[in-house]
Amino acid sequence: MSSGISFAVNGRGVTAQIDGAATLLDVIRNDLGLTGTKEGCTEGECGACTVLIDGKPVHSCIYPAVSVDGHSVVTIEGISDGETGRAVQEAFWDAGGIQCGFCTPGFIVTVAALLENNPAPSEDEVRIALAGNICRCTGYSQILDAVEVVVSGKERA
Amino acid sequence: MTIVGERFRRTDGEPKARGEAIFGVDYLPQGTIHAVLLRSPVPSGRIVGLDVSAAKAMPGVRAVISAADVPDTRAGWVLREQPLFARDRVRYEGEPVAGIAADTLEQAREARDTIRLEIEETPAVVDLDYALSEDSPVLHPEWESYVPTLGEYPRGRNVAAECISDPEGVEEAFEAAERIIEDEYRVQRQYQAYIEPKGAVAIYQGGRYEVHTAHQFPFNVRDRIAQYLDIRPSQVRVIGHTIGGGFGAKLDASIEPHACALSRAAGGLPVKIVNTRTEDMITCPSREDAITRIRTGLDKDGNMIARELVVIAGNGAYSGEMPWLASIALHCARGVYRAGPTRVKSFLVYTNTAPTGAFRGVNGVYLYHAVERHMDHIASVLGRDRREYRLQHLFEPGEVLLNDQVLDDAGILGEAFDAVEEAAPWEERLAATAGPMKGVAIGAAWWVTNPMPGTATVKLNEDGTIGVITAATDNGSGAVNLGITQIVAEKLGVQPEDVYVTMPDTDAAGFDAGSQGSRTTRIVGKAASIASDEVIGKIKQTASELLEAAPSDIVIADGKVFVAGSPDSGLTLGDVAMAATWSVGPIQGTGSFLTPFPDFNPGCATGLMFPSFPTPTYHVHLAEVEVDPVTGAVKVTRYVVAQEVGKVISPNGVYGQVSGGVTQGIGYALYESLRIGEDGRYQERNLENYRLPLAVDIPRVEFSPLEHPDPDGPFGAKGVGENSVLLGAAVIANAVVDAIGVPIDRLPITPEVVLKAIAAKHSAAVA
Numbered sequence: 007m008s009s010g011i012s013f014a015v016n017g018r019g020v021t022a023q024i025d026g027a028a029t030l031l032d033v034i035r036n037d038l039g040l041t042g043t044k045e046g047c048t049e050g051e052c053g054a055c056t057v058l059i060d061g062k063p064v065h066s067c068i069y070p071a072v073s074v075d076g077h078s079v080v081t082i083e084g085i086s087d088g089e090t091g092r093a094v095q096e097a098f099w100d101a102g103g104i105q106c107g108f109c110t111p112g113f114i115v116t117v118a119a120l121l122e123n124n125p126a127p128s129e130d131e132v133r134i135a136l137a138g139n140i141c142r143c144t145g146y147s148q149i150l151d152a153v154e155v156v157v158s159g160k161e162r163a
Numbered sequence: 164m165t166i167v168g169e170r171f172r173r174t175d176g177e178p179k180a181r182g183e184a185i186f187g188v189d190y191l192p193q194g195t196i197h198a199v200l201l202r203s204p205v206p207s208g209r210i211v212g213l214d215v216s217a218a219k220a221m222p223g224v225r226a227v228i229s230a231a232d233v234p235d236t237r238a239g240w241v242l243r244e245q246p247l248f249a250r251d252r253v254r255y256e257g258e259p260v261a262g263i264a265a266d267t268l269e270q271a272r273e274a275r276d277t278i279r280l281e282i283e284e285t286p287a288v289v290d291l292d293y294a295l296s297e298d299s300p301v302l303h304p305e306w307e308s309y310v311p312t313l314g315e316y317p318r319g320r321n322v323a324a325e326c327i328s329d330p331e332g333v334e335e336a337f338e339a340a341e342r343i344i345e346d347e348y349r350v351q352r353q354y355q356a357y358i359e360p361k362g363a364v365a366i367y368q369g370g371r372y373e374v375h376t377a378h379q380f381p382f383n384v385r386d387r388i389a390q391y392l393d394i395r396p397s398q399v400r401v402i403g404h405t406i407g408g409g410f411g412a413k414l415d416a417s418i419e420p421h422a423c424a425l426s427r428a429a430g431g432l433p434v435k436i437v438n439t440r441t442e443d444m445i446t447c448p449s450r451e452d453a454i455t456r457i458r459t460g461l462d463k464d465g466n467m468i469a470r471e472l473v474v475i476a477g478n479g480a481y482s483g484e485m486p487w488l489a490s491i492a493l494h495c496a497r498g499v500y501r502a503g504p505t506r507v508k509s510f511l512v513y514t515n516t517a518p519t520g521a522f523r524g525v526n527g528v529y530l531y532h533a534v535e536r537h538m539d540h541i542a543s544v545l546g547r548d549r550r551e552y553r554l555q556h557l558f559e560p561g562e563v564l565l566n567d568q569v570l571d572d573a574g575i576l577g578e579a580f581d582a583v584e585e586a587a588p589w590e591e592r593l594a595a596t597a598g599p600m601k602g603v604a605i606g607a608a609w610w611v612t613n614p615m616p617g618t619a620t621v622k623l624n625e626d627g628t629i630g631v632i633t634a635a636t637d638n639g640s641g642a643v644n645l646g647i648t649q650i651v652a653e654k655l656g657v658q659p660e661d662v663y664v665t666m667p668d669t670d671a672a673g674f675d676a677g678s679q680g681s682r683t684t685r686i687v688g689k690a691a692s693i694a695s696d697e698v699i700g701k702i703k704q705t706a707s708e709l710l711e712a713a714p715s716d717i718v719i720a721d722g723k724v725f726v727a728g729s730p731d732s733g734l735t736l737g738d739v740a741m742a743a744t745w746s747v748g749p750i751q752g753t754g755s756f757l758t759p760f761p762d763f764n765p766g767c768a769t770g771l772m773f774p775s776f777p778t779p780t781y782h783v784h785l786a787e788v789e790v791d792p793v794t795g796a797v798k799v800t801r802y803v804v805a806q807e808v809g810k811v812i813s814p815n816g817v818y819g820q821v822s823g824g825v826t827q828g829i830g831y832a833l834y835e836s837l838r839i840g841e842d843g844r845y846q847e848r849n850l851e852n853y854r855l856p857l858a859v860d861i862p863r864v865e866f867s868p869l870e871h872p873d874p875d876g877p878f879g880a881k882g883v884g885e886n887s888v889l890l891g892a893a894v895i896a897n898a899v900v901d902a903i904g905v906p907i908d909r910l911p912i913t914p915e916v917v918l919k920a921i922a923a924k925h926s927a928a929v930a
Contacts, residue, residue, distance in 0.1 A: 040182075041182075041185070041189040042181070042182020042183065043182065044186070044188075044358070044359070044407070045188070046358040046359065046360070046407075046440070046850075047358075047440040047849065047850045048439065048440060049440060049849050049850055049851055051849070051850035051851050052358055052850055054358050081182070082181065082182030083181070083182050085182075086181060095180040095181060096180070098176075098180050099172050099173075099176035099177060099179075099180045100172055101815075102173075102815035102816070102818065102819050104173065104176050104179050104180060105408075105639035105640065105641065105819055105823065106357070106358070106359070106405075106406055106407050106408040106409075106638065106639025107175070107176075107179030107180075107184055107186075107405065107407070107639065108186060108357070108358040108359045108407030108408060109358045110179050110180060111182045114180060132858070133858040133859045134859060136857070136858040136859075137857050137858060137859050139858075140356075140358065140850070140855050140857065141358075141858075142355075142356055142357055142358055142408050142410070142823075142827075142855065143408055143639045143640075143819070143823045144819055144822060144823050144826075145819075145821075145822030145823045145824075145825060145826030145856075145861055145864065146822075146826070146857075146858040146861050147818070147822040147861070147863050147864060148815070148818070148819055148822065149858070150858070150863070
């Protein structure tokens with residue numbers, strides 16, 4: 007069954023005719039062609055598909071697309087429109103928080119959302135906020151460094 | 164040096180941070196159709212019926228193929244034993260039986276559901292000891308007809324490969340021993356769990372196959388496709404894309420050959436296959452399950468005077484590269500400690516399970532776990548300090564190994580113990596973890612840098628930037644986008660941002676042995692360094708004519724070319740490139756490199772396929788843990804690494820590798836387990852129940868790089884990427900045992916295992 011939905015993606019209005027079973031990730035990647043959001047598991051476990059809905063991080067691979075009707079979605083492509091998002095992207099790159107990069111969009115979106123709500127989290131708070139995102143490459147250390155860079159507003163020594 | 168050894172941003176970092184990087188699974192050319200595979204639902208059986216006629220008639224379907232539609236070939240890295248689609252028998256759950264391509268993924272799936280596959284199930288061989296015994300059914304009754312790709316090796320029945328070293332004096336040494344300590348360790352499989360599932364797009368056109376895949380070893384994909392489809396390798400062009408992690412699992416072809424056959428069957432339309440996570444997990448060449456039996460003879464003073472190590476490892480249903488790796492047991496049987504005459508028997512056995520394969524630290528992680536657990540066991544029996552006992556037996560400079568390889572630089576091991584001692588003094592840490600449910604452990608290892616060949620062409624562009632053409636792949640480690648890039652930038656006096664490295668393309672670049680065994684920065688970095696030397700010579704020649712000076716007086720630095728002493732009156736690299744292009748021709752150079760195997764005694768063992776360890780590195784790790792006696796959860800509270808790297812090319816890259824490798828080691832020690840059920844099927848089938856390390860689980864790794872530059876490496880570099888995973892299981896298991904005072908002889912050490920061990924201790928105390 008298909009239904010029409012209207013929502014905002016990265017600040018632009020979108021009207022889509024979608025299959026009732028479609029996930030938000032399907033719509034983002036396949037219908038809107040925004041491939042920065044990654045599909046890692048389709049089980050809501052790995053976090054590579056994380057996007058913001060009204061500022062809150064969600065796993066778009068298990069989020070029914072129909073539910074975003076009337077809401078605002080921000081993907082990795084839109085994160086750089088915000089100052090925090092840009093700073094997080096820069097810091098991940100600078101601190102070595104990126105290796106293969108497949109999990110990176112999900113992490114950056116998650117961190118950007120965290121820092122919007124809590125500009126000075128403790129390291130434990132950061133670790134807990136990242137519990138829904140899996141990185142297989144870095145061992146998280148340089149990701150934590152990246153967050154620290156943004157929080158302290160300083161270049162990493 | 165201004166570039167090598169300094170902290171730079173990886174050159175592929177910005178598109179990755181912005182979500183612009185196109186990974187393998189993102190690649191979608193115009194007109195692509197989508198395919199799925201019908202995989203065997205059972206681990207062992209005879210195919211008695213396969214009817215695809217309904218599927219062919221389903222809407223949108225472009226091609227349905229099975230064994231009947233493809234050449235009757237067998238392919239394999241080391242042994243040609245695997246059919247493209249199961250022909251008469253299925254040998255593991257998930258083995259491809261048919262392929263279906265349709266306009267949409269949904270249509271392909273719906274068509275697959277209509278295929279009638281009848282399999283007469285046969286008993287699955289699962290248990291390793293059973294597989295090795297004479298009682299088990301033989302997985303490959305036709306094993307003798309299989310053709311090895313690089314010469315015959317010991318194999319037969321369910322033994323996929325064996326390596327046996329039984330030198331004189333072992334039995335006598337055991338007989339002379341005052342006491343003998345024996346242990347048995349069992350480990351499960353570990354899934355590489357890269358976040359990007361495997362996928363590929365194949366296009367058949369003009370008698371050739373073009374394959375797009377995010378792969379660690381594009382030339383291996385090319386060769387495997389050629390074997391399966393019975394064509395020349397040059398009829399296959401493999402083009403690499405950004406890789407979302409691999410860790411060894413993306414070293415051999417998987418779904419690429421099936422995509423090729425489907426594209427041909429579909430009239431040349433681009434065919435895309437992407438594994439679902441469950442498919443990926445249950446068919447992945449995961450780290451093998453293994454049983455290691457180890458015993459050591461001790462003299463009256465407690466010195467180790469005899470050793471035997473027997474390992475039985477699970478090959479799965481087909482071999483991949485595993486037979487090569489069976490001899491690693493010979494190189495790790497004593498760890499880095501003298502243990503007297505040593506017998507090693509390594510068996511790789513067929514079971515009705517997914518083929519195992521390379522995972523970072525191949526074979527080493529469980530061998531070191533066994534050796535180091537055994538060392539702690541011996542020390543505890545003797546009442547000796549565990550660190551002291553290791554130092555007493557530690558390899559020395561000039562150590563002669565079981566294969567007669569000589570380790571002139573084994574003294575680095577002592578330096579590594581010293582470096583860890585400085586960071587975490589042993590006596591202090593023993594005192595700090597003396598309380599209940601706290602533990603500490605230390606262990607050591609040596610390892611290889613993969614020596615296999617690579618090549619690079621370096622060109623000076625007319626705008627002064629540098630292009631590097633190579634089939635080397637960056638699996639995420641930064642070996643290309645930091646390592647090779649920084650090496651070339653240093654050589655040619657430019658900034659890393661002015662160097663780009665092409666993505667792999669087997670049509671365009673020379674052979675490269677893939678991102679494995681920490682080889683890329685060293686091997687391809689050296690090849691690029693040699694190529695850069697040729698470019699430097701040509702720059703100097705051209706500039707010497709333009710600047711009217713001897714080539715030897717020409718200096719290349721900071722993007723400029725000038726006569727020594729006159730940096731302000733020189734040319735830009737672009738000026739020189741332009742002048743050369745229109746006078747003698749464009750400036751470029753090419754280099755190739757590999758590391759020879761160190762001398763060894765070929766008579767020391769049978770089945771010695773991995774004969775010696777080139778460019779050895781040395782490692783000492785220390786871990787501290789806290790155990791929650793109520794939940795059984797283990798928390799790693801501190802992790803210290805001292806590691807020989809030759810020369811740090813990229814501090815960001817090196818630390819990232821160490822932290823990442825240690826984390827995979829922690830996962831292997833505590834959480835990750837791909838258990839094989841008695842029915843031969845994996846019990847963990849998605850990332851919900853396959854537990855991976857999270858940010859909340861991992862301490863910040865303390866790291867001391869040791870630098871003893873290798874004269875053959877680029878700026879002295881040795882392998883860095885792989886080896887930090889080697890000792891995680893060893894030191895964490897020993898630290899847990901130290902904490903709870905009960906031996907645990909299997910991995911992973913889950914909360915259930917810990918609670919059971921603590922309960923057993925209490926009931927033993929009560930009894």
